[in-house]
Amino acid sequence: MTDPISITSLALGVASLAIEVFEGVKRGYEYFEYAANMPEDCASFKLRLRIEYSRIMDWAVVAGLADKKDYGRFNKKYTANRHIIMAVLSEMSALFRSLQKDYKELRWFENDELRLIGTSHGATKDCVTKPDVGPQVRVTPADPEENGGQRRVKAIEKEAADSIDVSVYGLFQSPNVPKSQQKYTRGINHIMSFGKKAKSIATEPKRLRWAFVDKTKYFEALQKLKDLTDYLHQTTGDYQLELLAQSTRETCLAMLRLTDSVQEMKALLEGAKVVKIPDPELEIDSGSVFSQATTLPNSSEDCGPQGQGTLFERLAQFSIEHAEVFAAESGLGTRLDSADDFKIKLDAETDRGSRTSAVFREQQVWVEWKEFVPSPIQPKNEFDLPTWGPNPDLVKRLSQLSALLEKREKPEEFGIPNCLGFFQDKPPRNRFGFILEMPKRSQRKAVPKSLFEILTNEQSKSTINERIEIAQGVVTSLFCLHAVGWLHKGLRSASILFSDTSSEGSIGKPFISGFEYARPFALNMTSTRPPNDLMWAIYCHPDYQGNAPGPYCKVFDIYSLGIILLEIAYWKTADELFQITEEVKGAEARALVKAEAQVTLTKDKAKKQAAQEAEVFKSGLLKRTRDRILNDDSGLMSYVKHTMGKRYYNAVIACIQGVDISQFGPEAGDTELVVDAVMQQAFLRQVIDELQGIRL
Missing domain, CATH: 1.10.510.10 (Transferase(Phosphotransferase) domain 1)
Structure with missing residues (x-):
């Protein structure tokens, strides 16, 4: 008979291994995210990378791999699929290792400069991966002696940019929404963190500079990551699978608000079409209008693919066209x-x-x-x-x-x-x-x-x-x-x-x-x-x-x-x-009677005083x-x-x-678009989804 302690130990061992491999996958995503100055023609690569990162983090929350306190849940829920999960995570990890094979460790300098140290080439010159390893990257490291000698180094162990944790502020965990209907919010945190990081990188020219040598291989690798994440999503139940699909769409909506150029919007639309998950044909307790198809105003329901698509895709396309009109000052409204x-x-x-x-x-x-x-x-x-x-x-x-x-x-x-x-x-x-x-x-x-x-x-x-x-x-x-x-x-x-x-x-x-x-x-x-x-x-x-x-x-x-x-x-x-009008009229009448009773006031002054008192009453009543x-x-x-x-x-x-904007703290002072994206997400969760979920 098998020793129960041995079975428990084996289960814990499998969970520990899954956690370790998953952390390696996270580091793989972050390795590429922290690179700066990506060529404009490859913007869709980085945006799709962010989408895939958010998707796998959403899955990790469901699976119990995103937080230490949830690790025990992984064994309870995924015993039957743990071998498949391990195989998928291992393949992801191997894929990332092949993409960065020549680099041992990415480090974070105190002066906010990213540098590459300890490369296999042992030099500060451009480094190129071997052709047979996989997609190739050329990296130009900053000079370690530049601006005055050596600086103390800290290894990257977590996201470099502090995220605004929306769950802390209760925007999504409303007491009016049952816990069983609350969805996962980690994805938008990671996207906002990435957005904040990208803004910081844009102001610091002395960063790692990436240049694609073989763009086709990079996008092939990205497509493989997408397929592997699909496999992970399929290991969940139907209800959770639908929530993960909705979370992906909501992440794309948040990214649409965080983009600040037409080119980024186009890249996001392209990436969203690639990672789009078919809508499951099941009724769940809380549906979202953004998981449904939509048509243009002048189109019919049977007009085919050109007249249909997710509402996000239509919004993104409309945002692109609208932004292009605004960019061309001569192409505004018709006078x-x-x-x-x-x-x-x-x-x-x-x-x-x-x-x-x-x-x-x-x-x-x-x-x-x-x-x-x-x-x-x-x-x-x-x-x-x-x-x-x-x-x-x-x-x-x-x-x-x-x-x-x-x-x-x-x-x-x-x-x-x-x-x-x-x-x-x-x-x-x-x-x-x-x-x-x-x-x-x-x-x-x-x-x-x-x-x-x-x-x-x-x-x-x-x-x-x-x-x-x-x-x-x-x-x-x-x-x-x-x-x-x-x-x-x-x-x-x-x-x-x-x-x-x-x-x-x-x-x-x-x-x-x-x-x-x-x-x-x-x-x-x-x-x-x-x-x-x-x-x-x-x-x-x-x-x-x-x-x-x-x-x-x-x-x-x-x-x-x-x-x-x-x-x-x-x-x-x-x-x-x-009863606003009725109460204000009553207050005006009472104020006028009171003012006219003061013998020291002329008729005009009495009316003026009565009007002032009525205005104060009206203001207080409205507030x-x-x-x-x-x-x-x-x-x-x-x-x-x-x-x-x-x-x-x-x-x-x-x-x-x-939403009280001040609750985001001083760190949100320069991130008005981030706060706006959070509010958009809260509105979607607490207003639209609530109303769309009504069944009569």
């Missing part, structure tokens, strides 16, 4: 009023004048307005007087926005109307208009109705199914807008539009409009404050109310979305839900809205949970609670 024959017939205004129906080129359209304050325009000739008109920076931003809206290759999930161009209205109206065409699916020619109009109609009815479908469409549209680097800045129920799609009176699919304040995500860009409009202010985050300091950020858009989700759940406007929701004042959120379900409740709470 329609520059043509001599420009004519447009304006009809009735809706939504308090923000939207106007019109006829343009014999086509039924509608116009959305952006008002501006005239500013002095310096003349080109120094002898001429300044003229007054729209700020040139504003005109440029509106042109960029028009270019975004004019692109017809947007995925249908983008959910924004097509724009025909923009124009400046005639004096004395100081405003620009965006001409938007009716959705192709609309069966009527009238201007689409807004959610605000529908909610204020007492005859309006909706089913729970319709409300959830509306919410799913709106959150996905906002995610797509954020994914390509834009902020909406004016999200409210009046900017959620519907067009009739059925003779049976159904509301139809929502699409987002009201882009008059929208702008690209950039910290150095000026930010227009919201109008002093009570009906609009209800949707503004407390930190963006009044004269609060700081620029507009993604958190504020998401907060506005949370208010809209509440409106959809109650099927009431936010003003009716929170308390967030606390009222989170504290479940008057059972606000209890109703949502009981009516719309726990997942819908979780999504609303996540939007209203938001």
Whole structure:
């Protein structure tokens, strides 16, 4: 009979060997990642390397090899497949050894310079691997005597760049999400660490310089790594396999936000297509819209491969095209009023004048307005007087926005109307208009109705199914807008539009409009404050109310979305839900009575004092809205949970609670894109996946 102690010892021995081999594979990835100045034509190699690194790290978390405290789990779960796993990991390790056979140890210098020491050639000259070993690399080491003598060396034992550990901050381990539904978050940590490292390397020219001698062999090796990682993923269960597939897609989305050039976006798209995992045909408790196929707005479901693909691929392609337009300053939006024959017939205004129906080129359209304050325009000739008109920076931003809206290759999930161009209205109206065409699916020619109009109609009815479908469409549209680097800045129920799609009176699919304040995500860009409009202010985050300091950020858009989700759940406007207008009017009346009772004040001074007191009351009331929701004042959120379900409740709470950027610490000060990528990931996990996971 076999000794139980021997069996246990054997199992521990197998686990220890697997851990050792896996650590060797990790070092192999890091060895190539820390190299700098990779040729531009090989950018896809490095990006695919990052994707594969993230994929194997995600698998390691599932398998129990990523953390010492989980090592025991490896033996319990993978006894049957451990020999296959060992064979795959060993082959990976051997592949990396063949790629770096001539180099014994990569070291990290205190002055942040990477150097190669102890090569088999024993010299500082260029080193080339032997042709029969595998793909060849030429390395130019920095001079060890440069800048004053020897420096103390530390071996690389872990990632050189500190990562922002998103799991520490609870962005993904929300108390509202059961642990069984929480996914793995290590992948984005590694990607962010790589991004931070790449930024550091770019500022230090004295690094290892890599040059491909045989690029084909390198990509063949990369393809083999991808296939081997596929084998590892197949050793997991169906549920975990789907989570790993979703994690890969989410990693690619994070990398899309971290890329800063068109070339990198193209390389990422190319790499993502290669590593794409087929979507398992099974229903799991928490699905993601990004694991589903999508079509372009003008395509049909049977249009073939050219009309279909994952939403990530469509977003990446759209980001590339949009970035190329922005890079070419001459190729921005269409300025329609520059043509001599420009004519447009304006009809009735809706939504308090923000939207106007019109006829343009014999086509039924509608116009959305952006008002501006005239500013002095310096003349080109120094002898001429300044003229007054729209700020040139504003005109440029509106042109960029028009270019975004004019692109017809947007995925249908983008959910924004097509724009025909923009124009400046005639004096004395100081405003620009965006001409938007009716959705192709609309069966009527009238201007689409807004959610605000529908909610204020007492005859309006909706089913729970319709409300959830509306919410799913709106959150996905906002995610797509954020994914390509834009902020909406004016999200409210009046900017959620519907067009009739059925003779049976159904509301139809929502699409987002009201882009008059929208702008690209950039910290150095000026930010227009919201109008002093009570009906609009209800949707503004407390930190963006009044004269609060700081620029507009993604958190504020998401907060506005949370208010809209509440409106959809109650099927009431936010003003009716929170009684803001009624309470403000009551406060104004009480303040006026109080002021008029003071005999020392004139009538005008009494009105002025009453207005000031009412403004203070209004400001405090609006800022308390967030606390009222989170504290479940008057059972606000209890109703949502009981009516719309726990997942819908979780999504609303996540939007209203938001993310405190300060929790990332001072190390995130120069990594705004990294923080943005983390927030994108949190929004995907806690809002989109929660709503998409609702089953009725």
